[in-house]
Amino acid sequence: MTAILRNEASRLLRGSLVLTGVFTLLAAMYYPIFPGFAADAEELEAAFPPELMDFFGIEALDTIEGFIAAEMYSFFWVLLIGIYFAYISAGTIAGDVERRKMDLTLSNPVSRESVLVQKVLALGVPLIVLNIGVIVINVVGSRLIDEPLSLTPLLMVHLLSIPYLLVCAGIGLVMSVVMDRARSAQGIALILVFTLWLIDSASRLDADYEWIGYLTPSRYYDETAILVREEFAYFDAAVLTAGFLVLLLLSTALFLRRDI
Amino acid sequence: MxxxxxxxxxxxxxxxxxxxxxxxxxxxxxxxxxxxxxxxxxxxxxxxxxxxxxxxxxxxxxxxxxxxxxxxxxxxxxxxxxxxxxxxxxxxxxxxxxxxxxxxxxxxxxxxxxxxxxxxxxxxxxxxxxxxxxxxxxxxxxxxxxxxxxxxxxxxxxxxxxxxxxxxxxxxxxxxxxxxxxxxxxxxxxxxxxxxxxxxxxxxxxxxxxxxxxxxTQSGKEVWVHLAEPVNEKQFVTDEMIDVEVVENAVHFTYTGHIQGLLEHLVQFDNQDLEIGNPQLDTIFKHYYREEDTIPET
Incomplete structure (x- = not known):
């Protein structure tokens, strides 16, 4: 039974393509300015307070890897795409319940577990489209300005972001099975993911409070470490994967119990 | 099954x-x-x-x-x-x-x-x-x-x-x-x-x-009667009649008793026209949606 998976996947395809387009525009903006920017990067880094650099996890702005990590990944990928995954997952169950689509779905010989799993599998569409799209954009963009990004860290920055994005999706999913209205579920999921990111970023500023950041998903995904220092934190990725599975089990348990 | x-x-x-x-x-x-x-x-x-x-x-x-x-x-x-x-x-x-x-x-x-x-x-x-x-x-x-x-x-x-x-x-x-x-x-x-x-x-x-x-069938008969004179409710209405509506010479009601009893009752009056039929379901339905105490036994 893949009817729901196919339906959801085609629904998510358009948004994924639009977001890939947004990243193309970002690349078209950032890559051309890098050669000029790299020359002044040291002065710029000196001019900004170090706290701000820590907040965004920025370093080595004079290298193409550091520049792209800062401009494209630390904000747009981690926060924007994280929020996007939380948002689409939050709408998935709550939206169907609200529009009474779930009545029709569950009147068929399909279990609630299967509905949820197919909806999660459909997230594969934005995961694949966005990851492959943005990898291609970065490979092409960096070659066009003759500053080719090394391929392994580029692939790893995407591969290791998948568990992180799934945790964001998991947060949305829990909201989606708890709330009756898609809007409320999406609003809360969006605020949660943003707040968690903010807590992680802010906690880096003070050593005494840095531990709080370990309760946030973005602490387990360091785009700058991967791109600039080629440090691949597999254990952190495993922590995120475990976190996602816990959220998935929690939402399944809640969905099985609820009235729709 | x-x-x-x-x-x-x-x-x-x-x-x-x-x-x-x-x-x-x-x-x-x-x-x-x-x-x-x-x-x-x-x-x-x-x-x-x-x-x-x-x-x-x-x-x-x-x-x-x-x-x-x-x-x-x-x-x-x-x-x-x-x-x-x-x-x-x-x-x-x-x-x-x-x-x-x-x-x-x-x-x-x-x-x-x-x-x-x-x-x-x-x-x-x-x-x-x-x-x-x-x-x-x-x-x-x-x-x-x-x-x-x-x-x-x-x-x-x-x-x-x-x-x-x-x-x-x-x-x-x-x-x-x-x-x-x-x-x-x-x-x-x-x-x-x-x-x-x-x-x-x-x-x-x-x-x-x-x-x-x-x-x-259990819900009685629906009856319309037209009398020669205006209906005197006190004389005309019996306990077996429910939902009685009187408009001048005409009366409409649901009769819950035996039909023989109704006819014996009616001959005492100067009847001009009479119609007895099975009630529509909506007439019955109304009974179930009136006050609790008037719900007929089924």
Whole structure:
């Protein structure tokens, strides 16, 4: 039974393509300015307070890897795409319940577990489209300005972001099975993911409070470490994967119990 | 065999009991009408039967599956068709794509045959559909996998009279082919026309569970009398008369006693015209929705 998976996947395809387009525009903006920017990067880094650099996890702005990590990944990928995954997952169950689509779905010989799993599998569409799209954009963009990004860290920055994005999706999913209205579920999921990111970023500023950041998903995904220092934190990725599975089990348990 | 067996089914939403000890059964091969005004609890019962809601207490069996047994109920749904009151279709899909989607979920042996009777514009996106077209798409969806039992919640809502007739006729043919049809309605004439038996729900409780014929015969006779002079209510009205309406020389009432007694009573008056007939179901229905103490025994 893949009817729901196919339906959801085609629904998510358009948004994924639009977001890939947004990243193309970002690349078209950032890559051309890098050669000029790299020359002044040291002065710029000196001019900004170090706290701000820590907040965004920025370093080595004079290298193409550091520049792209800062401009494209630390904000747009981690926060924007994280929020996007939380948002689409939050709408998935709550939206169907609200529009009474779930009545029709569950009147068929399909279990609630299967509905949820197919909806999660459909997230594969934005995961694949966005990851492959943005990898291609970065490979092409960096070659066009003759500053080719090394391929392994580029692939790893995407591969290791998948568990992180799934945790964001998991947060949305829990909201989606708890709330009756898609809007409320999406609003809360969006605020949660943003707040968690903010807590992680802010906690880096003070050593005494840095531990709080370990309760946030973005602490387990360091785009700058991967791109600039080629440090691949597999254990952190495993922590995120475990976190996602816990959220998935929690939402399944809640969905099985609820009235729709 | 019993297609649906409901036992003391109760569903509380906070303080409100939407279904309060609901008990009735639907036999295989019959058309069962589930009657009540909006808000009486009809949709709640239907959504409990499909496992969309969890009962607070009591249970029901649908085609032998206990609604509290999720696995058994899910498997049984291959033999159930459902036409909900609100049709939550995916608006951006066309009619064709929508039916393809449901075909993947539950099969579509009878799609073409049904589309000859109910013909929504399949090439257009469902979000552009009129209420009637949505309903027709819903009907095709509910019957296309040739289920043994079809549960319909206000099935004719939004349909034009021609299509309503077509649906009634179709339901009748399905019954003859051995299907069980359960449908809720607040339209009495519809229930009276197509159903074999009826359950009447009022404020979450079943107040009648009868064959239509029995309900009609047990509910007395509807009588119109025209007298030569203005009616003297004190002399004319007896204890057996209920719902008495007097307008000058004419009187209309439901007679709950023996017909012989009525005739003996009437000869004392100067009768100009007289009509005695079976009450329409809506006359009976009104009784169930008057104050608690005036509900007739059935």
């Amino acid at each position: 019993t297609a649906i067996q409901v036992d003391d089914l109760t569903k509380q939403f906070g303080e409100v009991a939407a279904n309060d000890g609901v008990t009735f059964d639907v036999e295989s091969g019959e058309i069962f009408g589930y009657l009540g005004p909006n808000g009486a609890g009809k949709t709640t019962t239907i959504r409990l039967l499909l496992g969309l809601l969890k009962p607070t207490s009591g249970t029901a069996h649908v085609l032998g599956a206990d609604i509290r047994d999720r696995k058994a109920l899910t498997a049984t749904k291959a033999d159930i068709g459902y036409l909900p009151d609100t049709l939550g279709f995916d608006g951006r899909l066309t009619g064709h794509q929508t039916l393809d989607y449901f075909a993947r979920l539950h099969g579509d042996e009878r799609r073409e045959e049904l589309l000859e009777l109910f013909d929504p514009p399949l090439d257009r996106a469902v979000e552009t559909y009129s209420e009637g077209n949505r309903r027709m798409l819903g009907i095709v969806q509910a019957f296309m996998h040739d289920p043994k039992l079809v549960i319909m919640d206000e099935p004719t809502a939004g349909l034009d009279p021609l299509k309503q007739d077509r649906l009634h006729l179709f339901i009748e043919e399905e019954r003859q082919a051995g299907k069980t049809l359960f449908f809720s309605s607040h339209t009495l004439s519809e229930v009276q026309r197509v159903c074999d038996r009826v359950g009447i729900i009022r404020n979450g409780r079943i107040v009648a569970h009868e064959e239509i014929e029995t309900l009609l």
